[in-house]
Amino acid sequence: MMTYKSEDIKKMNSIELLKNLYQLNNATMAELVAQTSFSQSSVRSILKSLENKGILTLQNVDQSSGGSCPGRYTFSKEHFQILSVFVDEGTVDLKLKDILDNTIFHKHIVCSLNEELENIIITITEKYVVNCISIASSGVIQDECFYTDHGEYMTKHEIALNLKKRTTIPIIIENDVNSMMMSIKAKQSCNNLAYIYMSETGIGSAYYVEGNIIKGHQSFSGELGLLPYQNQTINEVIASKSAKEVLEDMFVLILVAVAVTIDPEKIIIAMKKDNNLSLTKIKEGVSKSLSKRYLINLEKSTNPLEDGLDGLHYLGILKLFDLYTDYNREKRNG
Amino acid sequence: MMTYKSEDIKKMNSIELLKNLYQLNNATMAELVAQTSFSQSSVRSILKSLENKGILTLQNVDQSSGGSCPGRYTFSKEHFQILSVFVDEGTVDLKLKDILDNTIFHKHIVCSLNEELENIIITITEKYVVNCISIASSGVIQDECFYTDHGEYMTKHEIALNLKKRTTIPIIIENDVNSMMMSIKAKQSCNNLAYIYMSETGIGSAYYVEGNIIKGHQSFSGELGLLPYQNQTINEVIASKSAKEVLEDMFVLILVAVAVTIDPEKIIIAMKKDNNLSLTKIKEGVSKSLSKRYLINLEKSTNPLEDGLDGLHYLGILKLFDLYTDYNREKRNG
Structure with missing residues (x-):
């Protein structure tokens, strides 16, 4: 306490x-x-x-x-230079940006959560002023590690722990969809948000409720892809490249499930390629299932990677706000 | 701010x-x-x-x-006597209890959210010391009123506003399932809870996440009964008195939806009559849908009305803790 x-x-x-x-x-x-x-x-x-x-x-x-x-x-922008590192299916975006939105460095490389990436990050911190390193990847976060799910077993990635041995720069790690969501939070004062990201292989989501990212007790919060849909899971429907109409109907189920639990103020559906899903049709389906009284505030994003980088940048800024106002520590240190 | x-x-x-x-x-x-x-x-x-x-x-x-x-x-128990009023389908439970769990008065009457109930409450406050009145009913709460849903229209119940004209005793109102849930919170330090209440006509639920009852942006949070299940809604399945096996399968869908959004530490399923639903079968179904890694902490309650009264009592205590520590007001008043 x-x-x-x-x-x-x-x-x-x-x-x-x-x-x-x-x-x-x-x-x-x-x-x-x-x-x-x-x-x-x-x-x-x-x-x-x-x-x-x-x-x-x-x-x-x-x-x-x-x-x-x-x-x-x-x-003072020299105190707020954040290196955002977004890891996504074998590629990595590295972006160094200050709090006034000046991009100092940006590179998209083929890489994953391994030692090579750690070396690249360290090289950047040696060349530029970096006040905070923000890293996102898919997977569950525990004890400062990413755990990625391979069905039977989980793989542990210790990038943050390894970097901490090599630099004193503050490091934060976050789940990829949570970072995407935080880009919305950075721009708007909306206090109840859901961000649903559909990739080629499945669906993940993130929730922000009254000032907090919902983490969930067993890190299953956000795993909407596990919902059953016509004798399959949502993830199976997506992986089998279903038709636009099927995806729209599937999104109705997803949005109803989100509305009757979290009931957020705003919901974003994000995907890398705009496969012309009709938001109007989805909204009609939701309204039919729930009630005419339910007015859904639904938006599309077709740049989830950009959202992820923006969200990481914002999380870095919040981390620095926290560090720079640590009056308790200053008092203790005299 | x-x-x-x-x-x-x-x-x-x-x-x-x-x-x-x-x-x-x-x-x-x-x-x-x-x-x-x-x-x-x-x-x-x-x-x-x-x-x-x-x-x-x-x-x-x-x-x-x-x-x-x-x-x-x-x-000092004389400063903590809470009158809990639980309204449920044409009957009302009134219970006056102090913080040390001594019951001073308890009555179960046929009544609803009307002027008769207001008169009964006022009579009790004239006869006994009452420090707080806690009222629960089904429905959505807005501007200190209960709104009950009749499909096409909503009915407004102003019991709290009416009572405030007749007494200065602090009054709080809460949704029925939220109050039931708060009885669990009163006894345990669990910070992520879901409480699912199945009545004869449908299902409602309540969530407690990191110190707050989730209210939802449009008061749809908790309306699990609107989830689709085999071309019906969950509420329709329940109202049509489906077989035990169907209800068990339906609960699997409900629990999966709750796990992939809120992901609570503990989930209570409550019903007035124990219709012998097998928690073991439900747990097996959830584990099959989600993953063996997901360990559900599922309990049954067969006394939702008692839970509701206990939760109201606890909410009254929290309200008094809040009022009795209002140092700002004391300072303003000199």
Whole structure:
């Protein structure tokens, strides 16, 4: 159990302020007060403390107000360079981007979760400033390892543990579909989300409910492909390249299952190739099954890999917000 | 957006301490320090402040320690008398019970969510000390009203709003299956729960994930009865009094849907009459659908009404913990 201390409050408030500044890109103190409804004195105190640490920069660029020139706060981008590493079926995307969305490096290579990839990551960290490494792959995460499922057995991938022996840069790992989902969360303040990703071989999904990614007790949360559909599983239907009409009907079942459990505010269906699934037909099917009262907020994404990289970038930023506001540790260290 | 203040920390810590004391029934300061891992000084300060307010009572009853007689804290039960009102298909259970589990009053009557019930509740509050009124019914809760679904239209029940005009006692309302689920939460520290209630006419469910009851964006969370099953809905299968084997197979689909979305630590199946459903057969079916790796923690309850009353009682206690630790309001009022 956790006891909350006054440093914890300062931390929670600082992170809220940083998240708001991230949405705004840059802002004056008055704009942040308006956006957060924090008191002016608490916004000032947090901003000063982050400025003193070098995390935020004050720029006097606002000439539009006619002489009063209130300073604009922005992120010190050299403290927020995130290397996102998205592993997908034998290829890897590596993207180094700062918090102001400047891409410093981007490469798509043929590789997988192995030592070669570890060497490439280390080389990048030696050449560029990297403040955080965010890695996504399919599979279940436990004890900082990825476990990929091969039916009878699970394979363990220790990339994060191995990298930690070679660098002190903070490393986070996340499931691939969870990272894709977090790209939506990065752009919108939506608090209840579902992201459903259909690959060539099956379907996986991710849920964000009231501030948390749902992890599930046994890591089965998201395994929609295991739902039965006409004497097969959903994964079998997808792997056998079923017709568009079958896939649409299958998505009706999936969306009904998601609606009667999680009931999210927004649902994204993502696939690499747009196979012309009709969202209108799917919506009609769901409405027929559930009720006319149920209004589904359904969108398509045809760039799940880009979503994955964006989500990893955002998770890296959140990790740095967390690290840079660790007032407890600072107090302990004097 | 919320700014956290030091009163908020004191409140969060006090509520954690009260929840721990509730699990223990009564405890010495040392026992609470051990149970919570709070510092001794913070436990002492919280206990003193609650004792001064009359919420807790100090009893010097611990003679077993051989002379040192450390005081035992317990709840001042006269501040924790909760009237639980469970409305179920034309009958209502009313139970007044204190936090130490003493039943003061219990009656089962033929009634529904109407003015007669409001009068009965008011009469009880005039005769007994009642610190909180907790009401459960089927239906969706919005703006402190119950909305019950009649397919084409929804009926609004304003019992809580009406009672608020007649009494100042705090009133909470909750969906019936959510209250049933909270009885499990009251007894166990399980953080990921699903409670599935099968009535004569259909099925409803409730989910507790990481500290919150999942409400869902459009109140469809829990409506498992709308899942399709062999060209019918689950609700239609139940209403048509299907055979035990059909119900077992149907439960396999339901549990798979719950596992691949919420993936809870524990799942309860509740029904008023035990129709001898075989949990073993259901578990086998789920394991076949999902994977041998998935170990389901499945239990049966044959007393959903009792669960509902217990859950309402616990929700009332949590409401009082919240009210009695409102240090912000006390500060504002001087």
